[in-house]
Amino acid sequence: PLAMTKLFVSNLPLASTIKEIQDLFLVFGPLKSIKQHFNELKENDQTQNVFVEYYNESDAEKAINSLKGQKIMNRPILIEKAFERFNKLYVGKLPPTITVEDLKNHFRSFGEIISIQREPENDFAFIVFKDQEIVELLIKSHSKQNIRDVKFDVKRAFSRKEVQQRIIPPKRSIIIKNVPTDIKEKDFQTFFKDIGLIERVHLQKSQATVIFYNEFAALKA
Known part of the structure; x- marks a missing residue:
């Protein structure tokens, strides 16, 4: 289900502090939580992403309507509703040469990994993170990934029916x-x-x- 009170905010200046971001969103109502995420793998990245959660749906709506397109340090704020999803990531278009260890080394910089499911005969894998917000972050900001110059996609995990359709018998x-x-x-x-x-x-x-x-x-x- 859609988390109507939670927002995903991207393209915020790296220099913005948690206090500055908090003050920006508190104008619209009391906050339940606010979490910063930085991309350590992307060199020279001068932006950060933030999850902002309100107690009230109406406050989240006011924040979207008021801040969307506004600029901070000449950077337009990108803001949208965040989904409550499972903490499972789908990784597609994988060649047989990419192993579980390769995936672990690549993705552990984003957050704690619970498990990785990778069958060499299939062109995809599933990665379960401890924090579901990491999956959200990867989907929104890093949909194209590469390991040793091999490019692949990351998406939300499929339903059981969709998985069955993709498995190669x-x-x-x-x-x-x-x-x-x-x-x-x-x-x-x-x-x-x-x-x-x-x-x-x-x-x-x-x-x-x-x-x-x-x-x-x-x-x-």
Whole structure:
């Protein structure tokens, strides 16, 4: 559910103190909490992000309406409602070379990690943080990440149904390497039409994973 009293505020000057930020938002009503977050991995970053939580929904609305677009030290304030979410992060577009240890080393600078779920045959992983606000911060401010120049995405964790749709079943799939860059999913559909129906195709650089609707088709291929 939407946390109507909690706000995510970004692009605040790094020099702004917690007292200055608190005074800015107290004008609209009493605050339940205020938390600063700094990005230590982004060099020369002169901004900070803040979670501001009010006791009353109307006060949060007044803060958004009054402060959105306002400038502090010539920086426009970016402010929006924050969601109450689970503390699980989805990391997508991962090549097999990125390991659990790589993910741990990269993401632990953002906050305490509870667990990491990473299966080499899948192109995604799940990271559970102790603090759900870290997930919010990563989604809003750092949607594009990279490890050893390998770029990947971070998003909110999928529902169970969405996860099942993305998992690659080994018995119903085949991996094809050295795939030309101009090959599309429909080309695989055409090529394998006499073998069996294809559920979906994962294309990643020069490799393709073709997933059939049944195991027999995958065996024939």
